[in-house]
Amino acid sequence: MSKRLDRALYETELLRLQGELVKLQEWVRDEKARVAVVFEGRDAAGKGGAIKRVTEYLNPRVARIAALPAPTERERSQWYFQRYVAHLPAAGEIVLFDRSWYNRAGVERVMGFCTPDEYRRFLRQAPIFERLLVEDGLLLRKYWFSVSDKQQEKRFHDRLDDPMRRWKLSPMDAESITRWEDYSRAKDEMFAHTDIPEAPWLVVDSDDKRRARINMIAHLLSSIPYHDVQRRPLHLPHRPPSTGYERPPMDSQTFVPDHAASLVAETQ
Template sequence: MKDDEKDHGARDWLEAELADTLDEDYELELSEPALSLEIRKIYKRAHPPSMPRIEYFRALLRLQSELIKLQSWVAYHKEKVVVIFEGRDSAGKGGAIKRITQRLNPRIARVVALPAPTERERSQWYFQRYVPHLPAGGEIVLFDRSWYNRSGVERVMGFASEDQVEQFFQDVPEFERMLVRSGARLIKYWFSITDEEQQMRFLMRVHDPMKQWKLSPMDLQSRVRWERYTKAKEDTFARTNIPEAPWYIVEGNDKKRARLNCIDHLLSRIPYEDVPHEDITLPERVFNPEYERKVLPPELYVPSRY
């Protein structure tokens, strides 16, 4: 095969791969597959037009390419990055995290979303269950909810006493200062949405079988206790917004803009730069004329149903 034919075949293959990548991006955006028409109409009336899809994807891909540079810088310099995502239920934390990690190496950038503490964990020092998940050098850890459960859901739902909450408020600034002194870069985001927006998103989950798993009894109680969550948030900001680890609020009513704004801000908080890379060359395939490939039994193969 001539070199130009090889190049043409490689281009065709690359274009197909890029098309598959875009299909995956569109799949992530399919958020209303079984939404009732009435809920869809109400939701659209309540929202101004969001970003055009092509404009959103263009910005997202550009930011994700910068995240890859950040990842390389973190790995090269053995940096430790901790990013906390807090906010009301359905505020968009998970969607932002998904777009941040989508193209990163899971061995470098990992997500921590801890379940409710066990009986044993409840008897430990409060921060103990979080410490094993903190990053080593060359790692980025994103907490989808964090130790701030104590001043948020645990306080509002009555799982923590006022004395425990007060102890938390006294301890957490020093705990975070210790993290920063150890060399960790700690960034804290609060995703903020309006009362009306949360109600609409909960209604979409109720009417969408693909999303009903996201609704828990705790989520439903968050609607009843909206004002108590507001008070808990205000106390958290007042007691834990320290110079070493300030809070940053992401306005989340527009999901696409919230994701882009969060990623852009995250990149601005870390002084990453290009790092040396070895040139990558694909080695030639080695052919052994004496090798004969064995025929595998058909029952080993997954049926081709599609």
Template sequence: MDQPRLAKKPYERELHRLQAELVDMQGWVQASGARIVVIFEGRDAAGKGSTIKRVAEYLNPRVTRIVALPAPTERERGQWYFQRYVPHLPAAGEIVLMDRSWYNRAGVEHVMGYCTNVEYHRFLHQAPIFERLLVEDGIILLKYWFSVSPDEQERRFRSRAQDPMRRWKLSPNDVLSITRWEDYSRAKDTMFVHTDIPEAPWFEVPSVDKRRSRINMITHLLSRIPYGEVEPEPVEIPTRPESRGYERPPRNLENYVPDAAAGLEG
């Protein structure tokens, strides 16, 4: 899907407005005891991480947690597949943003041969059951799939490979995904057939233009949460009391970091 690039100024203006709405939504989650899980899935380099960063930027990390699990340990590989994800589900008044999720099994694990066919098909059967249980218990579950064109994905990979600040984002599996594009496409199509359920549907986010995709995704997220305005508790800053004779120890007895910033002053 072709997307004209969203200009920077209207993007920043609307993003700031949406982030303020996210703060209001978080206040409602705390006050109401709601539980929210937002799953971010999609192609490698499709913009999931940068979108999560914008969603969480002004939110309280004690309320809104980002979950990005590493590869399972030997013990976790011997558990029920969904077991390692259950401890990260939200309690009352919490939001969980999942940077990839249990859908690893339907994507990279299946395509790269990290699971058996039996484990793969068991996942496709159990995932809708698991998600229905979550929704039935009152969790608001939102699932987003970020898509990008093969040309744009390759361009972003090459950009990351040349950028020492972002090179860590390129894993061996990421690079191999270029050679397995159609395999991942088939895996995604099959995953949607089995797990795009009324209780927890998939929502696709075209993300050739990252600015546009962030605005669209956050706008949609807010539209799916039945939040209302919650008046925050007033905060009163007390008057500082008069000194009662405290004297600070001599500064030369304490260790200070060197003033590296002094060399930047013109």
């Protein structure tokens, strides 16, 4: 385990990389490219934090997050990949999958939410599905956030003790502690079948979240041949002279209470 990255160094580099992500976004929009990024890994591995940093300065109309809930009864009757296809990017879009079709190879496999036949069918079809996507021109990146058992348990305890983050801890998360080796075996088998040249698995050591975030973003940027897109200069016009408009009386509108003023008064 490497020493935790210095905060000042992390924040400086993160901001630089986020500036490059904005350039990537403009290139994707200009070139009508399609980018799909899969975030997978154990519970509390840092996927959500990485996604948050990727999207922080991006246009949500260009870069969106796909975090699908449990399938409905109708969706369970469909081809397994069908509901994910609907969330794939169109031209000029980036989609970040906060968990993806690989649910079947992870939690569904370990917790018994799919049958052995459904699981084996997934392992056969996933590489075919991804090759079809790549062959059609979609830029697909798959990141696996790897966290140690000790670090995962520490993060679970941190969430349990923090009322602002307790919602992030579910009974399923707690059970993953007792099924650590089951998840390890499932991940190894998943890699053996789906780590293909057209869409390889890219492992991110995430025991240090700061290192994980900048390593993942730096790799994503390096893997796509984007360039700085020159935008048409934008100039703000001069405000035209008034034509006699008068605002309605202030007391005719309902304003929210000035909570900020009460804070200032309290400090004084």
